[in-house]
Amino acid sequence: xxxxxxxxxxxxxxxxxxxxxxxxxxxxxxxxxxxxxxxxxxxxxxxxxxxxxxxxxxxxxxxxxxxxxxxxxxxxxxxxxxxxxxxxxxxxxxxxxxxxxxxxxxxxxxxxxxxxxxxxxxxxxxxxxxxxxxxxxxxxxxxxxxxxxxxxxxxxxxxxxxxxxxxxxxxxxxxxxxxxxxxxxxxxxxxxxxxxxxxxxxxxxxx
Amino acid sequence: xxxxxxxxxxxxxxxxxxxxxxxxxxxxxxxxxxxxxxxxxxxxxxxxxxxxxxxxxxxxxxxxxxxxxxxxxxxxxxxxxxxxxxxxxxxxxxxxxxxxxxxxxxxxxxxxxxxxxxxxx
Numbered sequence: 001x002x003x004x005x006x007x008x009x010x011x012x013x014x015x016x017x018x019x020x021x022x023x024x025x026x027x028x029x030x031x032x033x034x035x036x037x038x039x040x041x042x043x044x045x046x047x048x049x050x051x052x053x054x055x056x057x058x059x060x061x062x063x064x065x066x067x068x069x070x071x072x073x074x075x076x077x078x079x080x081x082x083x084x085x086x087x088x089x090x091x092x093x094x095x096x097x098x099x100x101x102x103x104x105x106x107x108x109x110x111x112x113x114x115x116x117x118x119x120x121x122x123x124x125x126x127x128x129x130x131x132x133x134x135x136x137x138x139x140x141x142x143x144x145x146x147x148x149x150x151x152x153x154x155x156x157x158x159x160x161x162x163x164x165x166x167x168x169x170x171x172x173x174x175x176x177x178x179x180x181x182x183x184x185x186x187x188x189x190x191x192x193x194x195x196x197x198x199x200x201x202x203x204x205x206x207x
Numbered sequence: 208x209x210x211x212x213x214x215x216x217x218x219x220x221x222x223x224x225x226x227x228x229x230x231x232x233x234x235x236x237x238x239x240x241x242x243x244x245x246x247x248x249x250x251x252x253x254x255x256x257x258x259x260x261x262x263x264x265x266x267x268x269x270x271x272x273x274x275x276x277x278x279x280x281x282x283x284x285x286x287x288x289x290x291x292x293x294x295x296x297x298x299x300x301x302x303x304x305x306x307x308x309x310x311x312x313x314x315x316x317x318x319x320x321x322x323x324x325x326x327x328x
Contacts, residue, residue, distance in 0.1 A: 023299065026298065026302060027299075027301065027302060027305065030302045030305040030306055031305055033305075033306055034305055034306055034308075034309040035309075037306065037309045037310055037313055038309060038313060041313035041316070041317065044317075045316070045317045045320055045321075048317065048321065049320060049321065052321060067261060067264070067265075071257065071258075071261050074257055075254060075257060078250065078253045078254065078257065079250070081250075081288060081292055082246060082247070082249075082250035082253075082292075084292070085246045085291075085292045086244070086246055086247075089244065089246065184294075187292070187293075188293055191288050191289070191292045191293045192293070194288055194292075195285045195288050195289060198281055198284045198285050198288070199281055199285060201257075201260075201281075202260065202277050202278065202280070202281035203281075205264075206260055206261070206263075206264040206277050207264075207273070207274055207277055207278070
């Protein structure tokens with residue numbers, strides 16, 4: 001029996017099995033996210049220590065950052081998280097068409113965020129803020145800035161690809177009221193990426 | 208064999224339970240009811256907190272005020288996303304433990320590193 005048929009017409013026994021499968025998948029995803037916490041913490045702590053020891057350099061660097069652009073980008077990512085959870089909500093209600101639209105919006109907002117990050121990097125490159133460690137003092141800041149933000153950007157990029165795959169599967173009827181583990185697991189990843197950005201935005205751009 | 212593979216409709220009581228679980232078309236905040244899903248209310252709160260963060264960062268030059276305020280708001284925002292959007296409020300507590308324990312360990316390690324003087328001991 002294909003996934004598509006299962007998603008729309010499931011027996012009580014199949015629903016129970018699917019619940020257990022969903023629980024296990026979600027637990028595995030949380031454990032994966034825990035490993036991501038370690039990776040992002042290393043980069044964040046590196047930045048925070050630089051911020052503590054070199055406050056003047058960070059102050060100079062902050063003058064070059066476009067808070068307006070980044071605030072807008074932050075709002076875009078928060079919106080994408082909202083679109084994601086609304087998509088899951090629609091699928092849980094068996095409103096597949098609406099669910100696919102919300103998830104597509106999630107992907108589009110993710111792309112918008114990446115474009116904003118590209119524009120920001122372009123601006124910083126014109127101000128000679130590079131990845132180098134030893135060329136000048138500001139370059140030391142550059143490495144500590146680009147490492148976490150780019151690593152996060154890569155996560156957004158992967159998320160966009162994943163979102164488009166989920167949209168395609170949703171349109172083909174793979175998900176429904178009783179079968180949405182694939183959407184929920186993607187949602188956990190996407191919201192985690194949002195949480196990481198919330199912390200990056202505060203620690204790197206505002207503090 | 209045919210019986211085992213038969214597709215049966217979902218019992219009505221299960222449908223009703225599922226619907227009740229997912230329907231959050233109204234949100235109650237401090238006793239007031241708003242006609243919007245809880246997810247939208249959280250999104251509005253996140254937007255307001257983000258705007259407040261930018262305002263605080265621009266207004267308060269004194270780090271002793273600015274930094275705790277900003278960190279507090281960031282923690283609240285991250286908590287809202289994890290609690291509502293990542294469904295920690297309704298899911299198994301083991302999920303919360305799986306993410307909160309590494310966060311606590313990472314935080315402790317970070318605080319330890321920050322306590323080390325830049326010149327070393």
